[in-house]
Each structure stands twice: as C-alpha cells, then as structure tokens.
Amino acid sequence: MRTICFYFQVHQPLRIKPYRFFDIGDDHYYWDDYSNKSIMRKVAQKCYLPMNALLLDLINQYNGAFKVSFSISGVCLDQFEAYAPDVLDSFKKLVATGHVELLSETDGHALCALKSKDEFTRMVKKHKEKIKKHFDGYEPKVFRNTELIYSDTIGATVSEMGYEGILTEGAKHILGWKSPNYVYQNSIKPELKVLLKNFQLSDDIAFRFSNKTWADYPLTTDKFVKWINNIPKEEETLNLFMDYETFGEHQWADSGIFEFMKALPNAVFNGSDFGFSTPSEVLKHAKMISPIHVPTPISWADEERDLTAWLGNDLQDEAFGKLYELEDKVKKIDDAEIQRDWVYLQTSDHFYYMCTKFFSDGDIHAYFSPYDSPYDAFINYMNVLSDFILRVEKKIKEIKTV
Structure with missing residues (x-):
C-alpha cells in the first residue's frame, strides 16, 4: 500500500x-x-x-x-x-x-x-x-x-x-x-x-x-x-x-x-x-x-526554494555575519541570560523580516513581519545586537581578569 x-x-x-x-x-x-x-x-x-x-x-x-x-x-x-x-x-x-x-x-x-x-x-x-x-x-x-x-x-x-x-x-x-x-x-x-x-x-x-x-x-x-x-x-x-x-x-x-x-x-x-x-x-x-545531489543549500521558502528569504541582501548578510562573529566568545561565557539571548537571536525569523523581495514573495514576508519595513527590522535587530556585543565583551573581560 x-x-x-x-x-x-x-x-x-x-x-x-x-x-x-x-x-x-x-x-x-x-x-x-x-x-x-x-x-x-x-x-x-x-x-x-x-x-x-x-x-x-x-x-x-x-x-x-x-x-x-x-x-x-x-x-x-x-x-x-x-x-x-x-x-x-x-x-x-x-x-x-x-x-x-x-x-x-x-x-x-x-x-x-x-x-x-x-x-x-x-x-x-x-x-x-x-x-x-x-x-x-x-x-x-x-x-x-x-x-x-x-x-x-x-x-x-x-x-x-x-x-x-x-x-x-x-x-x-x-x-x-x-x-x-x-x-x-x-x-x-x-x-x-x-x-x-x-x-x-x-x-x-x-x-x-x-x-x-x-x-x-x-x-x-x-x-x-x-x-x-x-x-x-x-x-x-x-x-x-x-x-x-x-x-x-x-x-x-x-x-x-x-x-x-x-x-x-x-x-x-x-x-x-x-x-x-x-x-x-x-x-x-x-x-x-x-x-x-544538493551541492548548494535549498529550503522550502519562496519561488526560488533557496536561502534568499533569509540571506539575500546586504542587510541580512551584515546582521548574520555580525551575530556569528560572537560564537567563539559566547561559548566561553557561563551565563544563563547570555546563552538564552544567543539562542533566541539566532532565530531565522529575525533575518526573514529583513527580506526586500517584491511581488508575491514580498507580500508573504510582509504578512509575517511585525515591522513596517525590512529596514526597520534591520535597525531594531542591530540595536539589540550592539547591546548584546557589549554584554559579551564585558563578560569576556571579566573572565580574563579572574
């Protein structure tokens, strides 16, 4: 059957x-x-x-x-x-x-x-x-x-x-x-x-x-x-x-x-x-x-079925790159709130909201986004990430002085 x-x-x-x-x-x-x-x-x-x-x-x-x-x-x-x-x-x-x-x-x-x-x-x-x-x-x-x-x-x-x-x-x-x-x-x-x-x-x-x-x-x-x-x-x-x-x-x-x-x-x-x-x-x-054979990553999103829903423009690439620059430092930090925020800041939706596609795919992105525009999503995320970076750097300094 x-x-x-x-x-x-x-x-x-x-x-x-x-x-x-x-x-x-x-x-x-x-x-x-x-x-x-x-x-x-x-x-x-x-x-x-x-x-x-x-x-x-x-x-x-x-x-x-x-x-x-x-x-x-x-x-x-x-x-x-x-x-x-x-x-x-x-x-x-x-x-x-x-x-x-x-x-x-x-x-x-x-x-x-x-x-x-x-x-x-x-x-x-x-x-x-x-x-x-x-x-x-x-x-x-x-x-x-x-x-x-x-x-x-x-x-x-x-x-x-x-x-x-x-x-x-x-x-x-x-x-x-x-x-x-x-x-x-x-x-x-x-x-x-x-x-x-x-x-x-x-x-x-x-x-x-x-x-x-x-x-x-x-x-x-x-x-x-x-x-x-x-x-x-x-x-x-x-x-x-x-x-x-x-x-x-x-x-x-x-x-x-x-x-x-x-x-x-x-x-x-x-x-x-x-x-x-x-x-x-x-x-x-x-x-x-x-x-x-899938040499290049695929997904179930949008017409292209690729990664451009999350990593298709300069805004997304900048935010994604800045976030993962912190990985090695975050691993060294034994702090529950830092670890919690690290996980939640990686959620794919934050990058999805920054998508600048048009036509039907763009309409779908706009439907799911709590922001007025992809640029607002980027600015809000980067403000948060800037504060998170400061917290991470402070913790790393504390570790080095112990």
Missing part, C-alpha cells in the same frame, strides 16, 4: 520589542513579552488547540491508521511552557497515542547549519534534550532542519549525529525530471535517507486552499483524492509538509480547512490505495532509489 506522510512545522519566534539606539548599554532585555504572549494565545485558540483535538479524534476514530508528525521548535516549546501549558498538554496527548512522531531540529529554529558545524550540533543536542524532557523521554530518529534547509554537507552532518533520515524540499531545480514521491539518499552519507516534500499538493492545502481566484477552488477531499490517484503506481510516498498554522491561522476556520482535514482520512481510505505513515515508518518500509 502506498502512503501519505504528513509533517507539520510548529514554530513561533520570540519577537523583539522596539529597541532604540539610546537603549544600547542600558536595557538588556530584548523580548516583547506582551506581543509574544498575545500572539501565542491567539494562535493557540485558532490553530493549536482545535487542530490537536481534531487530530486526536481522527487517530482514535481510525484506531491509529491515521498518523502525522511534528517538528516543534525549542523557541516554541519555551513559549508553550510560559504562555500556553494547555497546548503543550494537548501535544503530549497526541504523542502518547503512539501514532504521532516528533522530529529533531535546532533549538532556536536557527540558520547555524549554514555557518557553524559546532553550533549546529550543539543546538540540535539542546533541542533533543528539550523534547526528551517534555515528552517522557521521547528520542527523535528523524531530522528536520530549520525551514527544510538542506545540502549534501548538512545531510552528512545530520547522519554523523545518528539520525536515520532527514526531510527537505522537493525543489524543481534539484529534482529535474525526477519525482519527489520516492525515498532518496544523501550523496555523501548514503545511509541517510531523504524524504522530499511534494510542494504542489502540499501548497494546494497550505497556500491555495482559500484562494477563490485559484482555478481549482474550492478544494474538496474528492478532488484531492482524485489527484493523488493520478500519481503513478510505482511512486510509493506522498510527503505533505506544511506549517501547522495553516489550520485556522493562515487558512481561517471559515474557509472550511478543518472540515477538509476531518473528512480527508475517510476519503483516502475509501477512495484510494493510500494509507498514512510517519517519517520513520516510511524510511523503514520504502526502498531508496538513488542518491540526490
């Missing part, structure tokens, strides 16, 4: 408060607690709580035949703990069914895989420990890097850390004529299996579901099952990867998105030869067909 693999990214960044030039050296707390709590509670009510309840009902209704997987960023777990313990409890109930898989990622939802192997492995270890703490000793076996960022060398590092597989984007410029509906292998470490997102069918749900100008609107379960039945029989795995906030937040409840998901398993079971599997189950049962 062929299978559908659902993966949901669960992430909320810690947003930085308005931070003026004159705050540098005086105010060492950077986080907008009011906005972060308000947004977390809003998304909890619109997405996390109702969708978790729906998935739990589906898992019970189909006696575990319906399955999904999640990657929950460490930044998001911290906010669940602080602002939404009811959401954390609802995820625990899902995992306790045995039919929901949790994936590993970087604790800070960071781009460190692009800059520092040491910081990357440190952040992955920290996230793994956080998952183990919150979910009764659970240990993930499959990895999902921030924003599905992947390359041959990143995959090799993930393999060295002991993971069986990794998720990434089925980017056109990488696949060429090949299909994303197979299991591939890393070209450096062939034992690492690679699952590729079917972006066409994933984005039909995640982005186009409520778009009334879309030629295939409205999307029904019958229509969706018809599409998956058109997939060639030899293609075993359909990977549907998307933001969890698709449900109720990006696609509002009145769009019918919850009803669609509620009806989908029955439509699949009765109208196709597909079932549902977690990533680990796919990797266990599906055979690898060939290596996939």
Whole structure:
C-alpha cells in the first residue's frame, strides 16, 4: 500500500520589542513579552488547540491508521511552557497515542547549519534534550532542519549525529525530471535517507486552499483524492509538509480547512490505495532509489526554494555575519541570560523580516513581519545586537581578569 506522510512545522519566534539606539548599554532585555504572549494565545485558540483535538479524534476514530508528525521548535516549546501549558498538554496527548512522531531540529529554529558545524550540533543536542524532557523521554530518529534547509554537507552532518533520515524540499531545480514521491539518499552519507516534500499538493492545502481566484477552488477531499490517484503506481510516498498554522491561522476556520482535514482520512481510505505513515515508518518500509545531489543549500521558502528569504541582501548578510562573529566568545561565557539571548537571536525569523523581495514573495514576508519595513527590522535587530556585543565583551573581560 502506498502512503501519505504528513509533517507539520510548529514554530513561533520570540519577537523583539522596539529597541532604540539610546537603549544600547542600558536595557538588556530584548523580548516583547506582551506581543509574544498575545500572539501565542491567539494562535493557540485558532490553530493549536482545535487542530490537536481534531487530530486526536481522527487517530482514535481510525484506531491509529491515521498518523502525522511534528517538528516543534525549542523557541516554541519555551513559549508553550510560559504562555500556553494547555497546548503543550494537548501535544503530549497526541504523542502518547503512539501514532504521532516528533522530529529533531535546532533549538532556536536557527540558520547555524549554514555557518557553524559546532553550533549546529550543539543546538540540535539542546533541542533533543528539550523534547526528551517534555515528552517522557521521547528520542527523535528523524531530522528536520530549520525551514527544510538542506545540502549534501548538512545531510552528512545530520547522519554523523545518528539520525536515520532527514526531510527537505522537493525543489524543481534539484529534482529535474525526477519525482519527489520516492525515498532518496544523501550523496555523501548514503545511509541517510531523504524524504522530499511534494510542494504542489502540499501548497494546494497550505497556500491555495482559500484562494477563490485559484482555478481549482474550492478544494474538496474528492478532488484531492482524485489527484493523488493520478500519481503513478510505482511512486510509493506522498510527503505533505506544511506549517501547522495553516489550520485556522493562515487558512481561517471559515474557509472550511478543518472540515477538509476531518473528512480527508475517510476519503483516502475509501477512495484510494493510500494509507498514512510517519517519517520513520516510511524510511523503514520504502526502498531508496538513488542518491540526490544538493551541492548548494535549498529550503522550502519562496519561488526560488533557496536561502534568499533569509540571506539575500546586504542587510541580512551584515546582521548574520555580525551575530556569528560572537560564537567563539559566547561559548566561553557561563551565563544563563547570555546563552538564552544567543539562542533566541539566532532565530531565522529575525533575518526573514529583513527580506526586500517584491511581488508575491514580498507580500508573504510582509504578512509575517511585525515591522513596517525590512529596514526597520534591520535597525531594531542591530540595536539589540550592539547591546548584546557589549554584554559579551564585558563578560569576556571579566573572565580574563579572574
């Protein structure tokens, strides 16, 4: 039987408060607690709580035949703990069914895989420990890097850390004529299996579901099952990867998105030869067909499926470079607040807000940003980073004088 693999990214960044030039050296707390709590509670009510309840009902209704997987960023777990313990409890109930898989990622939802192997492995270890703490000793076996960022060398590092597989984007410029509906292998470490997102069918749900100008609107379960039945029989795995906030937040409840998901398993079971599997189950049962070569990093963002959403202009490159110049010094500092801020300042969203793209991609960036412009995002971040640098330098001086 062929299978559908659902993966949901669960992430909320810690947003930085308005931070003026004159705050540098005086105010060492950077986080907008009011906005972060308000947004977390809003998304909890619109997405996390109702969708978790729906998935739990589906898992019970189909006696575990319906399955999904999640990657929950460490930044998001911290906010669940602080602002939404009811959401954390609802995820625990899902995992306790045995039919929901949790994936590993970087604790800070960071781009460190692009800059520092040491910081990357440190952040992955920290996230793994956080998952183990919150979910009764659970240990993930499959990895999902921030924003599905992947390359041959990143995959090799993930393999060295002991993971069986990794998720990434089925980017056109990488696949060429090949299909994303197979299991591939890393070209450096062939034992690492690679699952590729079917972006066409994933984005039909995640982005186009409520778009009334879309030629295939409205999307029904019958229509969706018809599409998956058109997939060639030899293609075993359909990977549907998307933001969890698709449900109720990006696609509002009145769009019918919850009803669609509620009806989908029955439509699949009765109208196709597909079932549902977690990533680990796919990797266990599906055979690898060939290596996939990804010499330059890819992601699931924007039309290009590259890194330009976060590192595509001078503003982003300047902020990113200045941040990671501090890595060696931060490693030497035994200070909980410095280490906390170091992790949170690496969150990819801060660089995403600085993107200066136009047209449809630019509209998406503007939708997610709390700033009026990319330049405001850059100035605010660099003011905070300037203060953080002062704190780091002060701590290093104290270490040298001991």
